[in-house]
Amino acid sequence: MKNTFVVLLSLFATSVFAGECDINLESTESMAFKTKEIVVNKNCAEVTLNFKNNGTLPKAVMGHNAVISKKSDMNAVVNDGIAAGLKNNYVKTGDKRVVVATTVIGGGESTSIKFKPDTIKPNEDYVFFCSFPGHSAVMKGIVKLV
Numbered sequence: 001m002k003n004t005f006v007v008l009l010s011l012f013a014t015s016v017f018a019g020e021c022d023i024n025l026e027s028t029e030s031m032a033f034k035t036k037e038i039v040v041n042k043n044c045a046e047v048t049l050n051f052k053n054n055g056t057l058p059k060a061v062m063g064h065n066a067v068i069s070k071k072s073d074m075n076a077v078v079n080d081g082i083a084a085g086l087k088n089n090y091v092k093t094g095d096k097r098v099v100v101a102t103t104v105i106g107g108g109e110s111t112s113i114k115f116k117p118d119t120i121k122p123n124e125d126y127v128f129f130c131s132f133p134g135h136s137a138v139m140k141g142i143v144k145l146v
């Protein structure tokens, strides 16, 4: 019994809790994210980005997504996303600058996507944002790698 306890303790010490590999991001009822910072744990093999739109309007009117890229790439990703349109979730197909992007969802909807945190380089500044046209001016925040 005592040995089992020691083994369990060492497992906890060396592995990352599943909860730390989940990012729970939500929009407010209006055009904003609830947080200005998300934390990505680089020790996770995979991170799950959960995103919930707490608004009420359909996605064509006030849809939101969550996209991660380098800060320096954000404007270009957004501009190419506008050209790509809602049918492509306002992200250019195969955009290599995008670490991860959820689909665009309407009010009351949720979505989830996994990505590998090693695609985020430690020496660069990354941001998360909504690429719906006009939203990234206010719907954005910092991605912190820990």
Ligand SMILES: [Cu+2]
Pocket: 031, 062, 063, 064, 065, 130, 131, 132, 135, 139
């Ligand atoms: Cu938005």
